[in-house]
Amino acid sequence: MSVLEIKNLHVNVDNHEILKGIDLKVNLGEVHSIMGPNGSGKSTLAQVLARRETFTVSAGEVSYHGRDLLAMKPEEAAGEGIFMAFQYPVEIPGISNAYFLRSALNAIHRYRRLDEIDAMDFLPMFREKLKLLDMDERLMNRSVNEGFSGGEKKRNEILQMAVLEPKLAILDETDSGLDIDALRIVAQGVNAMRNSELAIIVVTHYQRLLNYIVPDLVHVLVDGRIVRSGGPELALELEARGYGWMEAGARHATPA
């Protein structure tokens, strides 16, 4: 069953067209990777799916579990199970990581009309997730992302994903700024969450993350269009040959 279906999506920023007709279908349990050179529109696509409102959708449709995703506010999309791991997580001084996560979880619970979780029940579940990402418990009493290293911030994103248990996770350049050990830990965390109910979109510039999180399908985004789709071997080919050879043919390519 398809979780996400994107049809002919066109997106503008400041009257400049960034996405020029995207078609994509993601099924339950699948991991898709969106690759492409800088400025190709990868992050824009990720953020539009997470419902960032600074982007204008000029044409196209996106259905998520059969519902019109483009009509949802960001918090509604989150309530419906969409999670985005940010490329640049923001800092929230004065709000502890643990309090923030519990507030987020309870906001989603309220949206789904589930009981809220109190601090006592939250803690054990939380500790377990911390272990999954090999994170120091002390980070949890620190303010959200404040004074975190680049790697800690990215791990913190995946920790949030583990706690919020989304149905569609979008990882926006989660590998950027990670050293090889941190990359492995983050990838292990994501892999541990993989299951038949979760779909994942991994947005990345480099192939190396895909050595750890092996995708079912790889899509290459060039100049606002998906110019090629294929299996994991496509990522390896890109690693070897770069994006240049595909950019040249982008104009005439048809989406897979």
Added chain:
Amino acid sequence: MSTNMNTIQDLADREYKWGFVTQVEEERVSKGLNEDIIRVISAKKNEPGFMLQWRLKAYHHWASLEKAQAEPKWANVKYGPIDYQDIVYYSAPKQKPGLTSLEDLDPEILRTYEKLGIPLQEQKHLAGVAVDAVFDSVSVATTFKEKLAELGIVFCSFSEAAQKHPNLVKKYLGSVVPYTDNFFAALNAAVFTDGSFVYVPKGVRCPMELSTYFRINAANTGQFERTLIVADEGAYVSYLEGCTAPIRDENQLHAAVVELIALDNAQIKYSTVQNWYPGDKEGKGGIYNFVTKRGKCLGVNSKVSWTQVETGSAITWKYPSCILQGENSVGEFYSVALTNNRQQADTGTKMIHIGKNTRSTIVAKGISAGHGQNTYRGQVKIMKGATGARNYTQCDSLLIGDKCGAHTFPYIEVRNSSARMEHEASTSKIGEDQLFYLRQRGLKAEDAVSMIVNGFCKRVFRELPMEFAVEAQKLLGVSLEGSVG
């Protein structure tokens, strides 16, 4: 901008919910200010002679300042001229003579305080908080008085103190804020009508929070109250102050004075949540809150700590300060000031280090939204004899939207080279990226704004007594509604 911001904008129209008017029969004097009015006020309060003499001296001083047009103009706020002859200086709800218990109080007034969430019946009240309720110019009720009296603590209206404890009043009145201090302090000294008085005797730790709730009800009046708190040697008291007023198109003047005196080893903690009517979105109406608050650490090892959350008033002009006279004395100032719509605030503190090894801490958080203008003004003065003095100042501004302003004027004057001073300052803005991050995690836009603001204010909220901290957080949320756009 995007609907991200519009969601918050939609909430803008919620009204100031404390803006109702209570229908009571008022007893008021005619408009204007002159010697006769002051004599009338003093007579109504049945004050001892020294009070009237002091008021008259203050009045003549003020009149000379007014003639010289010496109303302070240095603050970073703008308002039209105030006609001091167009204000009613005394207005009180009519009461039965010989009011002795709450049963005699006008039920309308009781209901007013219930509506404000301050029930005056002791059994209904929050455990551990005693309240003095000031309605326009007079104190209408003081709770837990007898219980406190058993410990020798005096907690009553200023009028009662002037009659029953004239020696204490005479000794300390004007000892921290003399009537010559400034224009508004002189005005207050001449016409102040009521307020609270607290005396905590030697070695007594006041077992409950003491509080005053100020309510302006009558139209065309000013509220001029005066609070005096004395903590004797080794005593401790925590005092809270809250305030609201009805919605009116005219501006109303509130010129209060607060004096705190801490003797050897005494501590006074003074917390304010100020929520006077701020005026409407276009800046029409609202309270002019021109207040002089100062604490004197007279004794060794004494401590005065101010915490204020200023969310109301059209204009705030207020600098709760500490005179650190006793050796090893400590002064603290924790402040959150919020200006939304057309509100203006010029607020901060003065820390005057006189004694040896005196220490002070200043943490000021200014939040500006809408067209609000927020100014921090602080002075840290280390006098010659203040060897080993230390000050730490942190001053942060948060901007919401792009039509508001934040301004900072820290003055530092050091006359003893052993002083150690630290000053940190920052300015930040709630960005669309921060809001999007929180909303992507499931939080509604308005909850996201409140979370960011509460995080910003945390260092100050931590200093507030528990019930007050919760109240302050809620208040900040309400005051900010509609602020992003």
